[in-house]
Amino acid sequence: MKDTERELAADQLQSGDVTRTYREMISRRVLAIAVLAAAIILLAAVAVTLGSADLTVSEVYIAIFSRFFPGNLSIDPLTSTIVWDFRLHRVIFAVLAGFGLAVAGAMMQGVLRNPLASPFTLGIASAATFGAALAIVFLPPLFDGDLVLVACAFSASLLATAAIYGLSRYRGMSAESMVLAGIILMYLFGAITSFLQYTGNTEQLQAVVFWMFGSLQQTSWLKCGIVGVVLGISVPYVILKAWDFNALAMGDQVARSLGVRVERTRTVHMFIAALITASIICFTGTIGFIGLVSPHITRLALGGDHRYLLVASGLIGALILLLADSLARTILAPTIIPVGIMTAFIGIPFFLYLFLRRKEEYW
Amino acid sequence: MIAEVRGLSFSYRNRAVLSDVSFTLEEGTVLGVVGPNGCGKTTLIKCLDRILDPRGTVKIRGRDIADYRGDELARTVAYVPQALSVGMAMTVLEVVLMGRKPHVRWSVSDDDISLVTNTLSCLGIGHLAFRKLTQVSGGERQKVMIARALVQEPSLLLLDEPTSALDVRHQLEVMGLIQSVVRERRIGALAAIHDLNLAARFCDSIVVLHEGKVRAAGNPGSLLTPELIREVYGVKAVVGREDGLPYILPVEPVGSETR
Numbered sequence: 001m002k003d004t005e006r007e008l009a010a011d012q013l014q015s016g017d018v019t020r021t022y023r024e025m026i027s028r029r030v031l032a033i034a035v036l037a038a039a040i041i042l043l044a045a046v047a048v049t050l051g052s053a054d055l056t057v058s059e060v061y062i063a064i065f066s067r068f069f070p071g072n073l074s075i076d077p078l079t080s081t082i083v084w085d086f087r088l089h090r091v092i093f094a095v096l097a098g099f100g101l102a103v104a105g106a107m108m109q110g111v112l113r114n115p116l117a118s119p120f121t122l123g124i125a126s127a128a129t130f131g132a133a134l135a136i137v138f139l140p141p142l143f144d145g146d147l148v149l150v151a152c153a154f155s156a157s158l159l160a161t162a163a164i165y166g167l168s169r170y171r172g173m174s175a176e177s178m179v180l181a182g183i184i185l186m187y188l189f190g191a192i193t194s195f196l197q198y199t200g201n202t203e204q205l206q207a208v209v210f211w212m213f214g215s216l217q218q219t220s221w222l223k224c225g226i227v228g229v230v231l232g233i234s235v236p237y238v239i240l241k242a243w244d245f246n247a248l249a250m251g252d253q254v255a256r257s258l259g260v261r262v263e264r265t266r267t268v269h270m271f272i273a274a275l276i277t278a279s280i281i282c283f284t285g286t287i288g289f290i291g292l293v294s295p296h297i298t299r300l301a302l303g304g305d306h307r308y309l310l311v312a313s314g315l316i317g318a319l320i321l322l323l324a325d326s327l328a329r330t331i332l333a334p335t336i337i338p339v340g341i342m343t344a345f346i347g348i349p350f351f352l353y354l355f356l357r358r359k360e361e362y363w
Numbered sequence: 364m365i366a367e368v369r370g371l372s373f374s375y376r377n378r379a380v381l382s383d384v385s386f387t388l389e390e391g392t393v394l395g396v397v398g399p400n401g402c403g404k405t406t407l408i409k410c411l412d413r414i415l416d417p418r419g420t421v422k423i424r425g426r427d428i429a430d431y432r433g434d435e436l437a438r439t440v441a442y443v444p445q446a447l448s449v450g451m452a453m454t455v456l457e458v459v460l461m462g463r464k465p466h467v468r469w470s471v472s473d474d475d476i477s478l479v480t481n482t483l484s485c486l487g488i489g490h491l492a493f494r495k496l497t498q499v500s501g502g503e504r505q506k507v508m509i510a511r512a513l514v515q516e517p518s519l520l521l522l523d524e525p526t527s528a529l530d531v532r533h534q535l536e537v538m539g540l541i542q543s544v545v546r547e548r549r550i551g552a553l554a555a556i557h558d559l560n561l562a563a564r565f566c567d568s569i570v571v572l573h574e575g576k577v578r579a580a581g582n583p584g585s586l587l588t589p590e591l592i593r594e595v596y597g598v599k600a601v602v603g604r605e606d607g608l609p610y611i612l613p614v615e616p617v618g619s620e621t622r
Contacts, residue, residue: 018492019480021492021493022476025454025493240469243467243469246464249453250511253442254444256413256414257412257442257521258461258462258464258465258515259433259436259438259464260433300452303453303454304453304457305457307469
C-alpha cells in the first residue's frame with residue numbers, strides 16, 4: 001500500500017485505524033525479515049553445492065548429513081573433506097561476515113547520524129589494512145604468518161577506534177567530531193599503507209593488494225566460531241538498545257531528554273561496531289561496500305526504525321556477501337574473483353534501483 | 364508545585380550565561396521565559412532538563428533533578444528544542460511514538476498508539492500519521508515535536524520557541540492546546556518565547572531574563588510595560604489592552620545610549 005493511500009483524513013482519524021495500519025506496517029517489516037532469512041538459507045543451500053570440484057548436489061548433501069548420521073550414510077573421505085573443510089565454513093562465514101559488517105555499518109550511521117559513516121569511511125578498515133601491510137612487509141612469518149597478520153590487523157583496528165575516541169573526547173564527543181576524527185585516521189592509515197607498499201618488494205606488494213581486495217579464501221571453522229561468538233554476544237545487546245538509536249536520530253538533545261546517555265551510548269556502540277568489524281576483516285581483508293550500503297538499502301525498503309533496521313540490514317549484508325562469494329567462485333571458475341570486488345558489482349545495481357525508484361527523502 | 368529553581372547559575376567556560384536565577388512553577392500553569400537573543404533562555408531550559416549541569420538547585424515535584432535516574436527524569440520532564448533534527452526515514456507516527464520510549468521496553472501497546480493518535484488529532488496533524496517526517500512542512504514538523512513531548516506524559520513540559528515556525532493561526536492553536544493540556548493534566552509548562560504578545564496571551568506568569576539575570580517576574584498583564592520593554596529590548600513600544608489582555612506594539616529601536 002502506498003503512503004498516500006495510508007494517509008487518513010484528519011476528521012476520520014480513529015485510533016483503531018491507526019493501530020491497525022501501524023500493526024500492518026510492523027507485520028510487513030517482520031515478514032520482510034523472515035523472507036530475507038529464508039532467502040539466505042536457500043542461497044546457502046545452493047552455494048554449498050558450487051565449487052571447482054565436480055561434485056553432484058546429492059554427493060554434497062550426503063557428505064553434510066553423513067556427519068550427523070554416520071551409520072546410515074556413507075561418503076568417500078575426499079568429498080567429505082571438500083564439503084566440510086572447504087565449502088561449508090566458507091558459506092557460513094560469508095553469512096556471518098556480511099551480517100556483522102552490515103550491522104556495524106547501521107550502528108555507526110545510527111549513532112553518528114551520518115549516512116556516510118561505516119567502518120570503512122571512518123578509518124577502522126584502513127587501520128586494519130595498515131596492520132596487515134605492516135605484518136606482510138615487516139613481520140614475515142615468525143611462527144605462523146596468518147596469525148601474525150590477523151593479530152596486527154585486529155589490533156590496528158581497535159587502536160584506530162581508541163584514537164577516534166580519544167580525539168573526539170578532546171573535542172566533546174559529538175557525532176561530527178567522531179566522523180572528522182575517523183576521516184583523519186582513514187587518510188593517515190591510507191598514507192602509511194601506501195608508504196609500506198612503496199617500500200615492500202613485489203611479492204609483498206602483491207600480498208597487500210590481495211588483502212585489500214578482500215577474500216573468503218582463508219575461512220575456517222575456528223574463524224566462524226570466533227565471529228559467531230562476537231556477533232552472538234554483541235548483536236542481541238545492540239538490538240535491545242534499538243530505541244536509543246531511534247532517539248539519537250532526533251538529535252543529541254532530544255535523545256538526552258528521552259533518557260539516553262548520549263556520549264556513553266555513542267562510545268559503547270562505536271567500540272562494538274569496531275570490534276565486530278575487526279573480528280571479521282582481520283580474517284578476510286577489506287570488504288568495504290556492505291557496511292556502507294546495506295543499511296541504506298534497508299532504510300529505503302523498510303524505513304528507519306532501528307528495532308527492525310539493524311537485523312534487516314544484517315540480513316541484506318549477509319545476502320549480498322553470500323551471493324557475491326558464490327558468483328565470485330563460479331563466474332570465472334576455476335579462477336576466484338576477490339569477493340570485495342564482487343560485492344560492489346552485486347550491491348550497487350540493487351542500491352541504484354532503489355535509490356532512483358524511491359524518490360522521497362529517506363535520511 | 365511543579366518546579367522550584369533557586370540560585371541557578373551557569374557558565375560556558377568563563378562566560379557567565381545565567382546568574383542567580385530563581386523562580387517557581389505551579390501546577391496547571393504556563394510560565395513564559397522572555398528576553399532578547401542571548402539572554403540565556405535556551406540555556407535555562409537545558410539546565411532544567413539536566414542537558415547542562417548548572418550550579419544552584421532545581422527541584423521537580425519537590426525532588427532535586429540530580430537525584431532522578433535518566434529514565435525517571437525522561438518520564439517527568441519533556442523537552443522540545445528550538446532546532447529540529449529530522450529523524451531518518453521515520454513516519455510522523457514513529458517519531459511521536461518515540462515519546463513513549465521512557466515508558467516502554469521494546470514493543471508499543473495499543474494504548475500507546477491511541478495516545479499518539481489522540482495527540483496528533485488534537486494538534487490537527489492526524490492525517491500526517493504515516494507520512495515521512497522529511498515530507499512535512501516546518502510548521503507541521505514543529506507540531507510533531509510538540510506531540511512527541513506531550514506523549515511522554517511529563518510533569519514538566521519545556522518548550523524552546525515552540526511556535527517559531529508556525530503561522531499566526533497555528534501559533535494560537537498550539538499555544539492554546541499547550542495551555543489546555545497543562546490545565547487538564549495539572550502539569551507545568553515552561554516556554555521560552557520571543558513573541559511578547561503570545562506570552563501575554565497564554566502565560567500565567569513570565570520571567571524576564573536580561574543578560575542572564577531575572578530582571579522581572581510575575582503576571583504578564585502588569586509586568587509588560589513600555590519602560591521594561593525599552594530597558595530589556597531597547598525598543599520603544601506601545602502597550603495596550605484588548606479584552607482584558609495586554610498587547611504590545613513595537614514601534615522602533617532606541618539608541619543604545621538610552622538603554
